[in-house]
Amino acid sequence: MKLTHHLDDATLVRYAAGDLDEAFAVIVSSHLAMCEQCRKASHDAEELGGQMLEAAEETAVNEDAFAKLMAAIDEQNQANVDGVDAQNVHQFPKKRAAISGDVPMPLQRFLGSQIADIEWKKVAPGISKHDIDLGKDVPSSLYLLNIAEGQAVPEHGHGGMEMTLILSGAYTDRFGRFGPGDIADLDEHVEHQPIVEAGAPCICLVATEKPTKFKGLVERILQPIIGI
Template identity: 35%
Template sequence: MTESGEIGPWSSGQSAGRHPQHHPSDALLVGYGAGGLGEGLSLAVALHLAACPECRAALADIQAVGGALLDDLPPEPLERLTLADTLARLDREGCAAPPRRRCRPEEAGTPDLLRPYIGSLAAVPWQRLAPGVRRAELLPRTARGGCAQLLRIAPGTALPHHGHGGLELTLVLAGSFSDELGRYVAGDIAEADGDVRHQPIADSHEECLCLIATEAPLRFTGLMGRLMQPFIGL
């Protein structure tokens, strides 16, 4: 990530000619295609799809299969509505499309999908969590305890070792990190569930910028992690 807040080639859906190597599971793509994921998880998957032609093709196949299955279902009788009924429903539900948000010049370099949440990466109000770790909230915590936020992790900095109370998706926007499962660079997505325990560490000379979306609070395993959890917000 540059000093201007831009994240380089990933913002155009490419990473120096490299396609992502870590992808969502088939089950996750099915859930995304069916609209069954929460907003934070969906945002992480959508950002990966923007960088990954392989997963875009896989999602198209999933949606084609789903469409074929729907075609095989017997048709349902259409509801009989008069013109007056239709106009009344439009008045109740509203039919005006929401205004499209124009991109300001200072938002250049920020992925399109993030602009509605943060505007520009260069203007994000980062909060210091610990030495070498800063965060910015994207979505408030849900009733179940899930959330979505951006993290900036300085080179060589490790997050506390932890498990998961539900699904956790980590989408790398810039830099890289490693954990017990592999190494992840820009465009890669890490998928961890309740069976996974790991300790991500920023492993390159540049800071790691990532989006983390969770279904439920993390389960920190060490004393320091448990003490920090109320402040980390994960």
């Protein structure tokens, strides 16, 4: 798989540092599963971070800091155990199951392994959506879009950071063609209008920090219904 569009260096550094919330961490890890170039860049960023930690000056801490940390971990672990029915604890297989399907591995815990099994909700002519629930504590949104072939998404900008990972099909916009594995790593300063290629729908994973900013009046009025 030859990819054209990759993650920004700043995003890779934030991912390596654990500075992305779950919605963006999931989409980045899904792209890494499809992109050898970004996997290597992510590994390099992690190594650089480790070297910086080793070179940093040591800072004294209280003598009982480690003991307090371990006690807090033990308390949390015990709370988790007390709240679990032992008979319902998942038994992990002795052998690792074979990796299969056309959904990237980091996404399979949310969607299963097959794109064909995803349930869609129609939100606009030619556009269907599948929301991924990450819990109330995650400030950003993560969802799938299924956009019909030849469909143009209304011109829009973004209220904050937005990433779009193509799982199947392709679209074009002012930045070029985005096919399977390509990722659009955009910020609030970007406006564009993706148009899906003929031949197949475009299925993409989207992480957004804030709602999309549509330029058209009709789209802005319908946005609460569309939910994008």
